Amino acid sequence: xxxxxxxRVHIKGAIKPKICIVxxxxxxxxxxxHLSKKLEKSEIDILEKLPVPFGLVRFGVAPDHPEVKNxxxxxxxxxxxxxxxYYGNIxxxxxxxxxxxxxxxxxxxxxxxxxxxxxxxxxxxxxxxxIPARKIVGWYNGVPTDKxxxxxxxxxxxxxxGQGNVAIDVARILLSPIDQLxxxxxxxxxxxxxxxxxxxxxxxxxxxxxLQAAYTIKELRxxxxxxxxxxxxxNEDFSALTSEILGTLARPKKRITELMISSLQQExxxxxxxxxxxxxxxxxxxxxxxxxxxxxxxxxxxRLVGNxxxxxKAQLTDKTEDLECDSIVTSIGYKGVQVDxxxxxxxxxxxxxxxxxxxxxxxxxxGWLGTGPVGVILTTMSNAFSVAERIVKDINVDNLLExxxxxxxxxxxxxxxxxxxxxxxxxxxxxxxxEVDKGKIIGKPREKLVTIKDMLEVANS
Amino acid sequence: xxxxxxRTGHRxxxxxxxxxxxxxxxxxxxxxxxxxxxxEVEVTFVKANGDRLKAKGKVGDSLLDVVINSNLDLDGxxxxxxxxxxxxxxxxxxxxxxxxxxxxxxxxxxxxLDLAYELxxxxxxxxxxxxxxxMDGLTVKVPATINDARS
Ligand SMILES: Cc1cc2nc3c(=O)[nH]c(=O)nc-3n(C[C@H](O)[C@H](O)[C@H](O)COP(=O)(O)OP(=O)(O)OC[C@H]3O[C@@H](n4cnc5c(N)ncnc54)[C@H](O)[C@@H]3O)c2cc1C
Ligand code: FES
Numbered sequence: 001x002x003x004x005x006x007x008r009v010h011i012k013g014a015i016k017p018k019i020c021i022v023x024x025x026x027x028x029x030x031x032x033x034h035l036s037k038k039l040e041k042s043e044i045d046i047l048e049k050l051p052v053p054f055g056l057v058r059f060g061v062a063p064d065h066p067e068v069k070n071x072x073x074x075x076x077x078x079x080x081x082x083x084x085x086y087y088g089n090i091x092x093x094x095x096x097x098x099x100x101x102x103x104x105x106x107x108x109x110x111x112x113x114x115x116x117x118x119x120x121x122x123x124x125x126x127x128x129x130x131i132p133a134r135k136i137v138g139w140y141n142g143v144p145t146d147k148x149x150x151x152x153x154x155x156x157x158x159x160x161x162g163q164g165n166v167a168i169d170v171a172r173i174l175l176s177p178i179d180q181l182x183x184x185x186x187x188x189x190x191x192x193x194x195x196x197x198x199x200x201x202x203x204x205x206x207x208x209x210x211l212q213a214a215y216t217i218k219e220l221r222x223x224x225x226x227x228x229x230x231x232x233x234x235n236e237d238f239s240a241l242t243s244e245i246l247g248t249l250a251r252p253k254k255r256i257t258e259l260m261i262s263s264l265q266q267e268x269x270x271x272x273x274x275x276x277x278x279x280x281x282x283x284x285x286x287x288x289x290x291x292x293x294x295x296x297x298x299x300x301x302x303r304l305v306g307n308x309x310x311x312x313k314a315q316l317t318d319k320t321e322d323l324e325c326d327s328i329v330t331s332i333g334y335k336g337v338q339v340d341x342x343x344x345x346x347x348x349x350x351x352x353x354x355x356x357x358x359x360x361x362x363x364x365x366x367g368w369l370g371t372g373p374v375g376v377i378l379t380t381m382s383n384a385f386s387v388a389e390r391i392v393k394d395i396n397v398d399n400l401l402e403x404x405x406x407x408x409x410x411x412x413x414x415x416x417x418x419x420x421x422x423x424x425x426x427x428x429x430x431x432x433x434x435e436v437d438k439g440k441i442i443g444k445p446r447e448k449l450v451t452i453k454d455m456l457e458v459a460n461s
Numbered sequence: 462x463x464x465x466x467x468r469t470g471h472r473x474x475x476x477x478x479x480x481x482x483x484x485x486x487x488x489x490x491x492x493x494x495x496x497x498x499x500x501e502v503e504v505t506f507v508k509a510n511g512d513r514l515k516a517k518g519k520v521g522d523s524l525l526d527v528v529i530n531s532n533l534d535l536d537g538x539x540x541x542x543x544x545x546x547x548x549x550x551x552x553x554x555x556x557x558x559x560x561x562x563x564x565x566x567x568x569x570x571x572x573x574l575d576l577a578y579e580l581x582x583x584x585x586x587x588x589x590x591x592x593x594x595x596m597d598g599l600t601v602k603v604p605a606t607i608n609d610a611r612s
Contacts, residue, residue, distance in 0.1 A: 033536070034536065067542075067544035072540045217572045255575060
């Protein structure tokens with residue numbers, strides 16, 4: 001009797017948890033790291049839409065910030081863990097669907113990020129010289145679908161709407177001395193075009209005030225120290241910031257606000273030979289005007305309402321102001337995409353509906369898809385670890401290992417039937433080596449392949 | 462920025478050294494000779510769950526080096542490999558320890574600390590604390606968010 005019972009438990013315990021992670025960005029890799037560490041026996045498969053891994057670490061993080069990309073070393077170790085497998089060039093919602101994955105795996109974890117950008121939704125946004133920051137980032141970083149972006153850098157004045165780190169990244173890349181970019185892994189075509197760029201003045205326009213600006217202090221300091229570039233603030237934007245208010249701020253907010261104020265106070269006079277970077281606060285774009293292209297923006301003047309000074313909201317007054325420009329970049333945030341209609345989705349927020357990472361039994365999300373596009377890699381890491389920990393606990397609590405499952409075998413049947421060439425980790429290593437070798441010839445850490453076709457060719461070589 | 466780049470180069474060099482140091486230590490051990498002449502100091506890392514991890518480091522190592530060389534179980538620690546771009550090496554000192562550390566945090570270190578969870582007035586980044594002989598017995602706290610997932 002005892003033996004029989006023991007055996008049953010034993011058999012049940014012998015079922016290996018099979019976990020599918022969808023999306024090979026930081027969220028996917030950090031979750032895989034934690035799961036492979038906590039579950040002694042497991043099969044953890046990471047499916048990725050593109051042939052190449054690392055998500056925004058490869059395609060978002062600015063080329064002149066190579067240190068940030070050191071996380072790739074840890075991701076690589078995770079990918080080489082015996083229980084972790086990488087399968088690139090499989091698109092969720094197109095090649096495989098949620099139903100399939102739930103049939104093949106005990107746990108499905110969606111980490112496919114937030115790829116859509118938010119629009120201003122104002123008249124004139126359709127002009128060809130109004131471009132989402134996300135596409136510019138994709139263009140200089142070699143995203144296959146952005147490589148042909150028709151970016152016109154022939155005019156001097158650019159307005160960027162949005163005051164986050166992505167907005168600053170774009171401004172910095174466009175205003176940096178070209179010699180500083182040459183040694184990075186920026187795509188060669190972007191380098192070429194930026195070296196001919198006439199962009200000299202960039203306005204960084206935000207709806208709210210200095211206290212609500214989303215950029216972080218490191219990125220701001222970098223801008224203030226940028227060679228050949230002057231940062232110009234508008235005095236009146238800081239008039240409400242009394243030393244009394246400063247005294248109430250927590251250290252991080254206080255330090256960044258003090259940095260802005262000290263830069264404002266240091267300001268010398270305009271030097272026309274220098275590039276010019278100018279944050280403008282309390283303005284909302286109302287309409288973009290021009291003949292064939294955007295030439296001018298009507299900005300509504302905002303005031304802030306609400307009791308808590310850090311979370312005050314912008315409210316339009318009836319005053320407006322014109323700002324002339326040669327091009328416009330929008331950088332007001334991202335949102336996730338549903339991709340597969342059976343994924344419970346909050347279209348308003350652009351995230352998968354979830355409670356602390358759990359969508360439903362055996363189905364989870366983490367990273368920007370679950371939290372929204374906020375924070376840095378540290379934020380994503382911390383969230384991924386906590387959702388992974390929850391999965392480990394739920395495997396027992398929710399009885400997720402009732403029956404054996406096919407795992408990747410099931411996915412393989414589908415991709416084989418549809419002749420989808422899958423890129424595994426060894427294939428990626430070939431692509432990686434190819435890119436690094438190509439970069440060496442021209443003195444760069446890497447020259448990226450920018451078409452899926454080229455990536456697959458090298459993978460198959 | 463120039464400062465940062467310099468620093469980065471320095472750190473990368475350091476990490477490479479660390480690897481070769483591991484090798485030479487292993488080699489030395491097999492021959493049974495005394496390990497390198499640099500003095501060793503002991504550091505204790507206290508995890509949020511109370512676990513105390515003791516490790517030895519050489520004078521001149523950073524606390525990040527100590528964590529890596531001793532393979533301490535601190536998930537996600539040192540994501541940017543000591544290049545001052547991540548704040549995953551956040552450590553909390555007692556006031557007394559904080560005051561006794563020979564190098565005060567640089568502006569760049571404070572900038573990264575400002576992004577850390579559970580920031581305190583006695584927080585430091587482990588990759589920026591370089592061991593000296595006086596630091597033997599150093600005890601630092603590792604904030605919860607990094608090694609124990611929040612739930
Ligand atoms: C421009 C930019 C610059 C940034 N710079 C920094 C920085 O310097 N430092 C920092 O700490 N943080 C930075 N961040 C933030 C950081 O990139 C994010 O915190 C992090 O990448 C979020 O990770 P994720 O895995 O959720 O999403 P992602 O990194 O977006 O990963 C999602 C992955 O899923 C894949 N995918 C998408 N759709 C599908 C599908 N249908 N099927 C299968 N796979 C799919 C994608 O190809 C991608 O590989 C930056 C972000 C941006 C946008
Ligand atoms: S390891 Fe990244 S800041 Fe210290």
